[in-house]
Amino acid sequence: MCPGSALRVLTLAVLVSACFSVSNRCLPGDSSCFPTNIELIKFLENLEGNLYFPHQPEYDKLVVQRETIYTKFPFAIAEVKNAADVQKCVLFARKYNLLVSVKTSGHDFLGRSTAHGSLMIYLGSMNATKVSMSSTRNPAGEIKCESGNTWLKVYEEVNKYNRVIIGGSAHTVSMAGYTLGGGHSPMSRMFGMAVDNLLELELVTANGEIILANDHMTQTTHLNGSVSTSDNTEIFWASKGGGGGTFGIATKFTYKLHYTAPQVVQFVCGYPLIRANGQHIGFTVLQKVFSVIKNMPKEWGGYVLASGVPADSGKWGNVIVSFNHYGSYASTTRAYMDQLANFHKEWQNFCFYVNRTTFLDYEVTAKDPLYYAGYIMNTLLQSESFDDSLVRFLVNELETEHTNVSAFSFTGTLLGGEMMKVGAHDTSVHPGFRTALMSLSASIGWDTGMLDYDGLPQRGAVVGEQLSAFGDGQYPNEAGMDVVHWQQEFWGSNYKRLLDIKHKWDPDNFFTCRECVGSETTHGHSGHHSHIALDPVLG
Numbered sequence: 001m002c003p004g005s006a007l008r009v010l011t012l013a014v015l016v017s018a019c020f021s022v023s024n025r026c027l028p029g030d031s032s033c034f035p036t037n038i039e040l041i042k043f044l045e046n047l048e049g050n051l052y053f054p055h056q057p058e059y060d061k062l063v064v065q066r067e068t069i070y071t072k073f074p075f076a077i078a079e080v081k082n083a084a085d086v087q088k089c090v091l092f093a094r095k096y097n098l099l100v101s102v103k104t105s106g107h108d109f110l111g112r113s114t115a116h117g118s119l120m121i122y123l124g125s126m127n128a129t130k131v132s133m134s135s136t137r138n139p140a141g142e143i144k145c146e147s148g149n150t151w152l153k154v155y156e157e158v159n160k161y162n163r164v165i166i167g168g169s170a171h172t173v174s175m176a177g178y179t180l181g182g183g184h185s186p187m188s189r190m191f192g193m194a195v196d197n198l199l200e201l202e203l204v205t206a207n208g209e210i211i212l213a214n215d216h217m218t219q220t221t222h223l224n225g226s227v228s229t230s231d232n233t234e235i236f237w238a239s240k241g242g243g244g245g246t247f248g249i250a251t252k253f254t255y256k257l258h259y260t261a262p263q264v265v266q267f268v269c270g271y272p273l274i275r276a277n278g279q280h281i282g283f284t285v286l287q288k289v290f291s292v293i294k295n296m297p298k299e300w301g302g303y304v305l306a307s308g309v310p311a312d313s314g315k316w317g318n319v320i321v322s323f324n325h326y327g328s329y330a331s332t333t334r335a336y337m338d339q340l341a342n343f344h345k346e347w348q349n350f351c352f353y354v355n356r357t358t359f360l361d362y363e364v365t366a367k368d369p370l371y372y373a374g375y376i377m378n379t380l381l382q383s384e385s386f387d388d389s390l391v392r393f394l395v396n397e398l399e400t401e402h403t404n405v406s407a408f409s410f411t412g413t414l415l416g417g418e419m420m421k422v423g424a425h426d427t428s429v430h431p432g433f434r435t436a437l438m439s440l441s442a443s444i445g446w447d448t449g450m451l452d453y454d455g456l457p458q459r460g461a462v463v464g465e466q467l468s469a470f471g472d473g474q475y476p477n478e479a480g481m482d483v484v485h486w487q488q489e490f491w492g493s494n495y496k497r498l499l500d501i502k503h504k505w506d507p508d509n510f511f512t513c514r515e516c517v518g519s520e521t522t523h524g525h526s527g528h529h530s531h532i533a534l535d536p537v538l539g
Helices: 005-021 037-046 057-063 083-096 151-159 175-180 234-239 282-294 359-363 388-399 417-421 456-468 486-505
Strands: 050-052 076-079 100-103 119-122 129-132 142-146 198-204 210-214 218-221 227-230 249-256 264-271 300-310 316-326 350-356 374-382 408-414 436-445
Touching (some): 037 083, 050 057, 057 076, 057 119, 083 100, 083 119, 083 198, 129 151, 151 175, 151 359, 175 249, 198 234, 210 234, 234 486, 264 359, 282 300, 282 316, 282 388, 282 436, 316 359, 316 388, 350 359, 374 456, 436 456
Parallel strands (some): 076 119, 100 119
Antiparallel strands (some): 050 076, 129 142, 142 249, 198 249, 210 218, 218 227, 264 350, 300 316, 300 408
C-alpha cells in the first residue's frame, strides 16, 4: 500500500471529522492558532532530527501504518534523535495547542500511533543500546534501549553476551508500545512479562519535563535545568501496563537480562481442521492441544495458531502449535510434549522437534508480514476457559465461510508459569493476566486491494463480543475496535488508580489515544467507540 495523492484527497474530509473528536486542539487550516511556515522552519532548525511534510518522500515512507486501514495523515512528522528532540516537540505542540501522535514501528492494531492533522513524533531512529554486565539490580545484567529498537536487534545484541531478554516475537515490534501495554513473549512462562522485567524508564511528560523512574524513585529534570527526586513511584507503576502514550512519551527502557538455557528445543506440529476425506477433526485436535496446555511445564512457551482457509490436497484449515522449550532435549520437561507429538500421527500434516543452539536461533525463524488489514479481537483465557464450548465456538468460526470478508484465524500466546507469581496489582496490567493461560488474539481480514470492506466491522464486533465472554480481561495491544467497557476489559480493578495518576500527570489530557486511560474525558463519553468514529489517536 502506498500513501499517494489519491489517499491524501481523503484527508480533507477526515481532518474535518477529527475536529469534532478533539475540538479544543489547533488543526491545519485554523489561521488563528496554527503555526506559520516561518515558525515551522524555526522549529525544524532547532531539532537535531528532521521534520517531514506530505510533499516529501520521507513522509510517505513513515506515514503508512502496518495495520493499513488505520493509516492517517499528520500535518508533519518529526523524526527525533533523542529525548531533547522529543521535549522540543512537546513544548512546540503545547505552545500552539497541537494534536500530538507518537509512532515507533507502527505495529499497532488500533491506530493509536497516528492521527489526522497531528504533529507525529517518530521515535524509530532512536535505537541505541547499552548492555551492563555489572548491574547491581540484576545478577544476569541489564540492557538500556532507546524506544525505536526492534526486538530482533535487541535479541542479537544480548546474544553477544550469552543472555536473553523478554521481548516480542514479531520482528516489526519495537520497545515502547509493546512494553507499556504489558508485553507477552514466547519466554513469558519462564521469566514473566516485559513489565515484570522493566527496571527503569525515561519519559517526557505532558509539560515537557524529562523523568527517570524506577520502583524506588522518580527523578525529574525540570525545564529550567534543575533536578528533583521523589520516592513516589506511581508513574513507573502506571507505565508497567497502563498503555502507550497516555502518561508521557517513553524514550528509553532498562530491562533485566537472563542467563541462556543449555539448549532451546522447538516443537512444531500441524493438523488440518477437515481431512481430505471429509472427516472433521478440528474439535478433537483443539481439545487435545488445550488439555496439554493446562498442565504444561513452565519451560514450554510459544503459540497455538489456527486459520480457516482451503489447504492442500482437498483439506480445510489448520491448527498449528509452535512451541519452544527452554532447556535441553534430554530433560523430562521436554518429553512432556511427546503426548502431542504422538497424537493421531495419521492426521498430522507435519510434526517435528528441532534443536536450537540459542533462543536467537529460534527467534529468527519467526515471520510476520510487513502490512496487514483486518479486524482483531482478544481475550485472556483462564484455566476454566478451556472447555468444550470454547472449542466449539472456535471450530465453528474457523469452518464457516463468509462473503465479502476473509477467513477467521487466531494466535494464542501461552501465558502462566512465572507470570502467575506477580501480584494482581504489582503492575498495572489487567489482573486477569496473572491467572491466564493464554492470550488469544483472533482476526478477520479482507483483500487489501478492495476499498469496500462492508460487513467486516459488523461481523468483527459480534464475534469479538462472543470471544471476550470466554475469558477474563483483554490485552489492550491486541484488542478490537468495538470493546464497549474497555476500561474494565483492559485494566479491570487497576483502572481507577491509573485514571487518578493520569489526572495528576496530565490533567488536561494533552496525550490522548483511542481507548486509553482518560480518553473517555477527551472524547466526551466513556462507552462504545463506533467503528466509523474518526478518533485522533496516539500510541
